[in-house]
Amino acid sequence: MSSRAGGPGGRRDGRSRRSGRNRLRGWAxxxxxxxxxxxxxxxxxxxxxxxxxxxxxxAVFSEGTPTLSAFRAVxxxxxxxxxxxxxxxxxxxxxxxxxxxxxxxxAGAPVPRMGLFGFTAYQAALSTVASVLLGxxxxxxxxxxxxxxxxxxxxLTILPFVLPGIMVAVGFYAMFGRDGTLNAALDFAGLGPVDxxxxxxxxxxxxxxxxxxxxxxxxxxxAAWESVDRRAVETARSLGAGPGRAFRDVVVPQLLPAVLTxxxxxxxxxxxxxxxxxxxxxxxxxxxxxxxYDRISQLAVAEAATxxxxxxxxxxxxxxxxxxxESAQAGMSRGDASPAREPLFPDLRTALSARRLxxxxxxxxxxxxxxxxxxxxxxGGVTDGGGFTLRHYRFxxxxxxxxxxxxxxxxxxxxxxxxxxxxxxxxxLPMGVTISVxxxxxxxxxxxxxxxxxxxxxxxxxxxxxxxxxxxxGTDIGGFRLQVTGAAAIVAAHAVAAYPFVVRNVxxxxxxxxxxxxxxxxxxxxxxARALLDVELPLVASGIVAGAAFAFAIxxxxxxxxxxxxxxxxxxxxxxxxxxYLGRRNGPAIAMGTVLLVVTAASFVVVDRxxxxxxx
Amino acid sequence: xTELALDGVSKAYDETTALRDVSLAVADGEFFTLxxxxxxGKTTTLRTIAGFxxxxxxxxxFDGESVTGLGPEARDxxxxxxxxxLFPHMSVAENxxxxxxxxxxxxxxxxxxxxxxxxLVDLSGMGEREPSQLSGGxxxxxxxxxxxxxxxxxxxxxEPMSALDARLRESLRRQVKRIQSELSITTVYVTHDQEEAxxxxxxxxxxxxxxxxxxxxxxxxxxxxxxxxxxxFVGDNNVLAGEVRxxxxxxxxxxxxxxxxxxxxxxxxxxxxSGDRDGGVESAPSPGDRIIFCVRPEALREDAETNRVRVSVxxxxxxxxxxxxxxxxxxxxxxxxxxxxxxxxxxxVGFEPEAAHVVERE
Ligand SMILES: Nc1ncnc2c1ncn2[C@@H]1O[C@H](COP(=O)(O)OP(=O)(O)OP(=O)(O)O)[C@@H](O)[C@H]1O
Ligand SMILES: [Mg+2]
Numbered sequence: 008m009s010s011r012a013g014g015p016g017g018r019r020d021g022r023s024r025r026s027g028r029n030r031l032r033g034w035a036x037x038x039x040x041x042x043x044x045x046x047x048x049x050x051x052x053x054x055x056x057x058x059x060x061x062x063x064x065x066a067v068f069s070e071g072t073p074t075l076s077a078f079r080a081v082x083x084x085x086x087x088x089x090x091x092x093x094x095x096x097x098x099x100x101x102x103x104x105x106x107x108x109x110x111x112x113x114a115g116a117p118v119p120r121m122g123l124f125g126f127t128a129y130q131a132a133l134s135t136v137a138s139v140l141l142g143x144x145x146x147x148x149x150x151x152x153x154x155x156x157x158x159x160x161x162x163l164t165i166l167p168f169v170l171p172g173i174m175v176a177v178g179f180y181a182m183f184g185r186d187g188t189l190n191a192a193l194d195f196a197g198l199g200p201v202d203x204x205x206x207x208x209x210x211x212x213x214x215x216x217x218x219x220x221x222x223x224x225x226x227x228x229x230a231a232w233e234s235v236d237r238r239a240v241e242t243a244r245s246l247g248a249g250p251g252r253a254f255r256d257v258v259v260p261q262l263l264p265a266v267l268t269x270x271x272x273x274x275x276x277x278x279x280x281x282x283x284x285x286x287x288x289x290x291x292x293x294x295x296x297x298x299x300y301d302r303i304s305q306l307a308v309a310e311a312a313t314x315x316x317x318x319x320x321x322x323x324x325x326x327x328x329x330x331x332x333e334s335a336q337a338g339m340s341r342g343d344a345s346p347a348r349e350p351l352f353p354d355l356r357t358a359l360s361a362r363r364l365x366x367x368x369x370x371x372x373x374x375x376x377x378x379x380x381x382x383x384x385x386x387g388g389v390t391d392g393g394g395f396t397l398r399h400y401r402f403x404x405x406x407x408x409x410x411x412x413x414x415x416x417x418x419x420x421x422x423x424x425x426x427x428x429x430x431x432x433x434x435x436l437p438m439g440v441t442i443s444v445x446x447x448x449x450x451x452x453x454x455x456x457x458x459x460x461x462x463x464x465x466x467x468x469x470x471x472x473x474x475x476x477x478x479x480x481g482t483d484i485g486g487f488r489l490q491v492t493g494a495a496a497i498v499a500a501h502a503v504a505a506y507p508f509v510v511r512n513v514x515x516x517x518x519x520x521x522x523x524x525x526x527x528x529x530x531x532x533x534x535x536a537r538a539l540l541d542v543e544l545p546l547v548a549s550g551i552v553a554g555a556a557f558a559f560a561i562x563x564x565x566x567x568x569x570x571x572x573x574x575x576x577x578x579x580x581x582x583x584x585x586x587x588y589l590g591r592r593n594g595p596a597i598a599m600g601t602v603l604l605v606v607t608a609a610s611f612v613v614v615d616r617x618x619x620x621x622x623x
Numbered sequence: 624x625t626e627l628a629l630d631g632v633s634k635a636y637d638e639t640t641a642l643r644d645v646s647l648a649v650a651d652g653e654f655f656t657l658x659x660x661x662x663x664g665k666t667t668t669l670r671t672i673a674g675f676x677x678x679x680x681x682x683x684x685f686d687g688e689s690v691t692g693l694g695p696e697a698r699d700x701x702x703x704x705x706x707x708x709l710f711p712h713m714s715v716a717e718n719x720x721x722x723x724x725x726x727x728x729x730x731x732x733x734x735x736x737x738x739x740x741x742x743l744v745d746l747s748g749m750g751e752r753e754p755s756q757l758s759g760g761x762x763x764x765x766x767x768x769x770x771x772x773x774x775x776x777x778x779x780x781x782e783p784m785s786a787l788d789a790r791l792r793e794s795l796r797r798q799v800k801r802i803q804s805e806l807s808i809t810t811v812y813v814t815h816d817q818e819e820a821x822x823x824x825x826x827x828x829x830x831x832x833x834x835x836x837x838x839x840x841x842x843x844x845x846x847x848x849x850x851x852x853x854x855x856f857v858g859d860n861n862v863l864a865g866e867v868r869x870x871x872x873x874x875x876x877x878x879x880x881x882x883x884x885x886x887x888x889x890x891x892x893x894x895x896x897s898g899d900r901d902g903g904v905e906s907a908p909s910p911g912d913r914i915i916f917c918v919r920p921e922a923l924r925e926d927a928e929t930n931r932v933r934v935s936v937x938x939x940x941x942x943x944x945x946x947x948x949x950x951x952x953x954x955x956x957x958x959x960x961x962x963x964x965x966x967x968x969x970x971x972v973g974f975e976p977e978a979a980h981v982v983e984r985e
Contacts, residue, residue, distance in 0.1 A: 531769070533721075536694055541710075
């Protein structure tokens with residue numbers, strides 16, 4: 008028998024030698040993933056499920072006995088459920104309800120009382136409509152036309168995802184406020200001033216929601232549009248369909264799921280809206296979330312918890328429906344011949360066609376809605392009624408120099424934000440990557456994925472209360488006192504809010520990797536953990552970086568739970584500082600908001616560079 | 624130095640049973656092939672050997688020693704996948720050297736070892752390239768070099784050529800065969816291409832629906848298929864079913880549809896060479912038995928004197944050295960392999976009784 012290349016080395020001694028020498032390392036290698044998974048599960052249990060569970064249990068336990076009376080009280084209270092309160096109070100009295108409906112019809116069907124939930128859904132529905140109306144034309148323009156800056160605008164659609172809500176609210180103040188840029192423009196024309204926000208806070212809130220969510224709608228629709236296989240359209244045309252017909256038969260069915268996805272996400276997001284309504288509408292325009300926050304401030308914890316449970320049930324139901332729907336759509340084909348784009352303004356004649364003029368008009372609206380608030384904020388930070396001033400920044404500097412300890416100082420806010428951001432990364436990245444690996448590679452992937460995505464469906468305020476009650480005040484678990492406070496609690500909250508974005512960025516890349524790569528590494532002698540380190544992680548690096556940038560941005564912008572956890576402590580962050588400055592004098596808030604904008608814009612640049620994604 | 628055995632291996636997934644009681648033994652240094660149609664369980668068998676899957680029942684043994692529970696990294700196998708699975712973020716040399724990191728022998732000799740392997744697969748000097756800069760055939764050879772670098776005791780290849788064009792596939796499979804016999808490394812090769820399986824293997828196993836249908840040398844499998852499935856899957860074949868009408872000497876008279884054929888005695892047939900009893904039926908069929916027998920297309924000749932039938936020509940393919948003719952005898956489809964393009968729409972062909980092979984009882 009001829010000798011093996013490279014000389015002797017039978018398998019038997021080779022194998023036993025290896026298993027002997029590396030038994031310990033082999034154990035660590037084999038179980039590294041398990042260890043990481045257990046650690047991640049532990050963090051989730053303590054930082055996510057426990058707090059949320061505590062909130063829920065407060066809603067269903069009264070002095071140790073389970074009861075649904077809190078729910079009944081809320082559901083039967085017209086303040087919460089409006090005209091439905093009567094029905095919900097006694098659902099079986101059908102005759103009386105029918106009578107009520109008939110009476111209502113006889114009275115000419117007046118607008119029924121909506122109650123808190125009704126109003127929340129109402130404003131979410133209006134916001135969704137506005138977002139879709141504003142988002143679809145953007146998708147159309149970006150998918151159909153080629154023009155300078157198209158790619159930039161396309162990547163900018165991801166920006167709202169990293170913009171803190173409170174900062175957007177400040178931007179809207181800077182634009183629509185009494186001293187805002189819009190009034191400055193009106194003043195210039197000899198009109199005004201108009202108190203837009205005072206006149207119709209709801210309209211301003213809805214525009215602010217559209218500012219946030221229209222780009223989301225545009226982005227998911229555009230992604231679907233770009234993946235329409237041009238050859239399918241061409242086939243339809245060759246079979247006799249006109250351009251309009253081909254669009255309706257081939258393109259629209261592929262866009263519809265994306266538009267619905269965008270609309271549903273928008274509805275869920277705006278249903279849980281908090282900082283924008285808090286800052287722009289106040290209690291006069293309270294949504295469920297704002298009201299929960301108010302109840303917490305008034306220490307009516309049980310009532311807040313009940314509301315939180317109801318809110319979560321509603322949004323979870325919607326999210327579940329969405330996931331079901333999404334998985335039903337998963338088989339949709341992805342073409343590689345994407346549609347061709349035509350130049351937007353090839354010549355003067357084309358430029359004056361009705362269609363191009365409509366595009367221009369849309370562009371003008373988009374500039375007002377999307378660029379206006381941010382530009383107003385930057386401008387508002389350095390102007391003061393008449394002209395240029397550094398007064399607001401000077402105010403911040405002075406406050407820093409001379410402010411009392413109990414006051415909100417700018418530098419600690421900035422420092423805390425950055426520190427928490429970095430700490431969040433340190434926790435959220437390993438968690439996110441571990442969950443990605445488990446969802447993509449393990450048999451229970453879908454279940455793990457669903458469990459791990461809970462933070463997306465639980466509002467920040469609910470989560471904040473849970474952390475406050477469960478961890479900051481402390482919980483007894485089998486004689487062991489579990490207590491997490493201050494900065495640690497905030498970082499935990501941020502990490503839990505941020506890791507889904509790491510998962511969302513890493514999982515698709517990981518799923519695209521050929522499993523044979525890992526198997527090759529294993530067969531060559533690498534342990535599972537070693538293969539992860541040597542092969543998978545380097546190949547999904549861009550997803551990890553994008554996830555990191557998102558996580559950082561989420562941490563920097565997180566408001567809902569931070570405002571609860573930081574209350575009465577000096578662990579406040581930039582968004583919390585903005586909110587605290589807001590209302591008294593807007594100038595400093597606007598200046599602070601601008602600083603926040605700079606930091607989040609930097610994260611955005613990173614996300615964009617590495618091609619980050621947030622779509623599910 | 625390594626013998627491989629599968630002993631009653633079954634593998635069930637949630638909904639499908641991929642393997643049902645698979646047993647086979649591969650001798651040291653043997654080139655063994657698993658062949659069968661898509662979904663028959665070839666890959667699952669290979670993955671069970673490699674340790675990517677654990678069998679639901681049965682055992683995999685290396686040199687008589689069970690490897691149950693050993694992870695792939697501890698099994699000392701080299702694996703080559705259909706799509707190469709080269710690490711795209713590593714150079715060719717880094718790919719080939721990856722497995723050496725986990726060897727006990729230090730890194731001192733690894734550069735020399737990498738070069739040695741690149742030379743073995745005719746890729747000397749390509750070490751600094753990125754995998755994406757190589758052609759498909761070159762990438763596949765890198766994958767082979769990478770699998771061989773740590774001197775595995777077993778080489779496993781899962782359809783390594785199927786992404787390559789036909790000509791390249793042939794030259795590459797000769798190269799694989801040459802390297803395999805140079806290193807005399809025990810090899811299990813998976814392919815769905817029966818022609819490739821016959822060409823390259825010392826022995827092969829034909830699989831169908833998770834079962835092993837037959838194991839044998841290429842010649843035995845080709846000449847003496849033991850099941851109807853093997854007879855139809857391996858090579859072109861005319862498989863006929865009929866009833867035994869009588870025995871004379873070492874001939875059987877078999878009625879098929881409207882005709883009657885004289886065919887060689889199956890028991891004598893299976894004993895004819897090397898004591899290999901893979902082919903044929905165990906005991907002589909007696910009158911009244913229904914049997915299945917096959918006649919290869921090349922055995923149907925116009926100048927044969929026995930078993931003559933009239934075949935109408937329905938289609939033909941020119942293959943250079945021969946012409947494949949699809950025809951029909953009555954209702955029965957018949958495949959012929961003739962030296963020349965037929966000149967008439969009907970031909971009369973016959974076959975020698977010994978050219979027929981009894982596959983199984985029906
Ligand atoms: N991970 C799995 N989960 C469930 N079923 C599987 C899995 N892997 C394989 N199967 C099923 O097991 C059967 C055998 O699959 P296998 O991949 O071994 O076939 P194969 O012979 O390699 O086919 P091909 O020639 O197409 O590669 C198939 O029915 C397949 O669907
Ligand atoms: Mg296969």
